[in-house]
Amino acid sequence: AQKITQTQPGMFVQEKEAVTLDCTYDTSDQSYGLFWYKQPSSGEMIFLIYQGSYDEQNATEGRYSLNFQKARKSANLVISASQLGDSAMYFCAMSDNSGGYNKLIFGAGTRLAVHP
């Protein structure tokens, strides 16, 4: 069965510094997708970044980058130049495509606090 593990319940970072949020995954599938979502206190899940298992380049979206290490089954999120508005819960997820649609499997999340 597929599984996502986020080992950091909470992280804090100084404003303007970079931070890495860890994510490891377990799957026997060859084709899968990895996602990061941000959930502020308002509750909405905001899509940040996507990495396909066959993508050779690490995904980047503005200040977000995904450090994809396939052999280690890790998909860490790097946030550069942290801002106060980055304080939120962050969830790593992977897609289970076995049914022909991408059902998402989520980790337990990491709460990030950005300090001024």
Added chain:
Amino acid sequence: GAGVSQSPRYKVAKRGQDVALRCDPISGHVSLFWYQQALGQGPEFLTYFQNEAQLDKSGLPSDRFFAERPEGSVSTLKIQRTQQEDSAVYLCASSPASVTDTQYFGPGTRLTVL
């Protein structure tokens, strides 16, 4: 354009009551998902619709949970005879079509069962 909307945002129910949670997906999105997020945990899959067809309901916790999407757009998640363990945030997400498409989430409905 408009994102995914859900209503109500908050719902308080007495144990044993029936509740109905509504999801309006992004216009034209074929796929619609429901997830349940317990306090302090990540979302867990409940059910999936492709247009009006419910193709996967493997995550529904019991037969008290029922979902529908009769015209392939708006979806309703109904919980009958609510129990305290049903207290959670219920998230709806939609995506355009293919397996690689990103899912876009609504703000969720926070259900509290007293």
